[in-house]
């Protein structure tokens with residue numbers, strides 16, 4: 001209904017329709033109470049106005065049933081809005097198992113995208129219809145924000161920290177992508193298109209021009225080129241810890257803390273190795289800040305995630 005009269009942008013996901021329904025509901029409730037209260041103000045002001053100069057107000061004692069009535073009704077409405085909103089919020093922010101991992105790097109003033117099997121694109125994002133997608137995003141410079149109105153979803157893209165955005169597009173078509181955080185002179189030009197394709201078209205598109213090595217393959221090359229393997233050979237006498245099975249594991253640190261080896265931890269280990277020292281090791285690792293850009297860090301992480309995994313070819317590589 002809301003799509004027919006063009007008050008709202010197209011809706012290309014189930015979440016988008018849910019967001020529209022909540023918005024509509026909140027608008028109706030607000031308009032209803034605004035109208036009711038305004039009307040009552042006018043009615044009471046006229047009806048109970050002062051009629052002659054010596055008229056005194058009568059004191060009213062109050063009424064318990066009335067007070068319960070106007071406390072319980074707003075409470076019920078507020079709780080209902082909260083429960084409904086929270087449900088949609090959780091649905092928006094949950095990533096189903098087996099989501100398609102795609103990495104996005106924001107940069108003044110463009111969106112760079114890399115698919116898990118290697119195809120890259122700039123200011124375009126191709127995804128299959130009906131398949132859950134998870135974007136892992138980071139910025140090379142300032143804060144950007146990845147916004148797709150048709151999906152009613154938006155997430156800040158930060159320098160120095162990964163953020164995630166999950167969605168399932170349910171309608172084939174082409175939709176706008178905007179940067180929703182002012183990021184400099186050409187912020188308004190930082191736009192792109194989301195292309196939602198049938199699965200077969202997506203597969204065909206994946207193998208088209210612009211496909212290159214998968215991030216994990218680029219990562220393996222970088223790992224050798226940057227000589228990471230000299231210290232992380234995985235051998236017992238190696239100067240650095242083995243990286244096999246590291247991703248997602250708990251890492252005991254020299255100061256007694258235990259941290260989870262997530263994307264941000266791996267990224268920090270490459271750029272600021274001295275911040276968290278693995279228990280039992282010396283702080284020998286040099287920093288690679290300035291030698292690798294965000295995309296290369298993503299590739300190194302994608303490669304490290306394949307280490308020690310049962311079958312590297314089938315391992316999910318988010319970055």
Ligand code: HEC
Pocket residue numbers: 223226227228229230231232239240241242243246251261266269270273274276277278281282283284285286288300
């Ligand atoms: C000079 C030897 C050396 C080189 C070269 C080196 N590392 Fe390290 N690395 C270490 C040592 C020693 C540690 C453990 C101490 C620490 O946490 O800093 C470590 C820790 C790590 C950790 C955290 C491991 C864990 O178990 O939590 C990661 C991830 C890592 N290195 C990745 C890399 C990558 C990627 C490269 C190449 C870009 C690299 N290292 C190059 C010596 C090295």
Ligand SMILES: [Cu+2]
Pocket residue numbers: 106109143144145179180181182183187190
């Ligand atoms: Cu931007």
